[in-house]
Amino acid sequence: MSDFHGIIFAYGAVPELGELVRRRTASSLPFCGRYRLIDFALSSLMNAGIHDVGVIMRRDYQSLLDHLASGKDWDMGRRIGGLRMLPPFGLPEYHQGDYTGTIEALNAVSTYIHDINAKYIIMMHGNTAANIDLRAAIRQHLASGAEITAICTDATPDYRHHRYIVDADGFARSMIFNQTAAGEGAASLEAYIISKPLLISMMDACAAANHYHFHRDAIADYLASGGKVNVFFHRGYGKRIMSTEAYFNANMDMLSAANRAELFPAERPVRTKTHEDVSTYYAEGSMAKNCLVADGCIIEGEIDNCIISSDVRIRKGAQLSGCVIMRGTEIGEGVIMKNVIADKSSTVSSFQTIMGSEKLPVVLPKGTKI
Structure with a gap:
């Protein structure tokens, strides 16, 4: 799918994960005994035929680099395009901490974003355990005529999240921010399909106003100006790993055959770095x-x-x-x-x-x- 390019946010340490991310990013956390969390975003893109992917990093990414290598395990090891690691190269020298938000992370690699040849960009977070059917999401996005599609779940996350209020026509025209319990609307998995021109205009507007957050700033302004967001529902297992408790519970969830079937369907395999080892x-x-x-x-x-x-x-x-x-x-x-x-x-x-x-x-x- 040459019209689509993937961006994975893998910069976040997620402080609530404590010691687990003292020397690594949340995206490189081991999961289910064999995988890393970033494998799910990479595999979702791979299964949709998207092989040009940029991974935005900030610090403590040695473990992530070791895992990803050339990207060949996800069929992204290519001389032209393929998997690209994106450390910060658009920030002033005095900026030493984590990115304040995803818009700041995007503006830090703005040259890369501008050079993307694809019409659409799929943005995902590397610390999400979800096997998303992006082919279905892309079909719905193109049929909707919208410039942006939010990938959501009708489940209730056990962490602070944003919710879209979805109208009968399947579009969202408003949001509720920072929810911690069940409520009206659909919970965002913070994964999006967006046209490249719209994303760049959001990045430029936020940079001019010293805004850093995709939801609170870019999406809120877009909705306030009359824009509408198409909503695609991911029906399978899906959790963003935002705390030690969430990480522990998500691993324990995998002891259920039903949960494993949702996260590892045969038609959308999850790939990881190959390890050759003897039997236990x-x-x-x-x-x-x-x-x-x-x-x-x-x-x-x-x-x-x-x-x-x-x-x-x-x-x-x-x-x-x-x-x-x-x-x-x-x-x-x-x-x-x-x-x-x-x-x-x-x-x-x-x-x-x-x-x-x-x-x-x-x-x-x-x-x-x-």
Whole structure:
């Protein structure tokens, strides 16, 4: 689809994710034992036949660069076009923090945006776990005649979000900002199909007025001036990962076969960086109940309702329940853990007890040794 170009926002650290994003962006967080969160945006674009994609980054993006490499795992490794990494090159030297909003992020790479040859730009956030049927969204967008389509969900997110008030004709003419509960309208997944001229005019207007936010500034002004937004409903699983609790719950959601079927439909495969590893070994006397376990692990203890990434060792007598264990972690003999997120390469020595809750899971930062 040469008329469409993808932009993925992967700059946000999301402070509410705490230690999980101290050395990485939210988009590069491991998910479901095998993937990174950005895989869903990349795969949605790939499945729609869109292979020209820019990824906007700001800082702490070494993990992201290592994962994306040339983009060949998503069929985006090309000499012309393909996957492009976009660090900030349009900001003054004194600007050291994160982007204030998505409009500021776009203006920081404005030269790249202006040089895009496509008629339409699809904007997505890299920390959204959703497998969006962009082919269907594009068909609806073109048929609507609108300059912008918002991709929404009729589910109620468990984080602060924006909602579009949708009229009977399928267009939104007003918004409600920063909702935290169910309410009128459709919850935005903050993914958009927009004409390039409209996006550039929004960027220019916001830059002139020192505005930084796409919804609060650009979309609000567009609606106030009589513009209308076409709304496409994503009906499958969809969550933006905006806090440690949301990250933990989204991983636990994947233990449901119904949720996995929505996020990983056979007709829209989710690709990730290829890892070659041996099969996981389950020792005599070990037990695994309702778990997702990647390759390359050694399981000698008991795991229940857990997400286990590759190269993890859980020693004899250990009992884990409701845990997310990332790559290269070792759990010692006799350890008891419940509702814990153990980041990469952590070590828990023998006979420790670590207990969290579903609302407040314990996070062991990357490289922790206990």
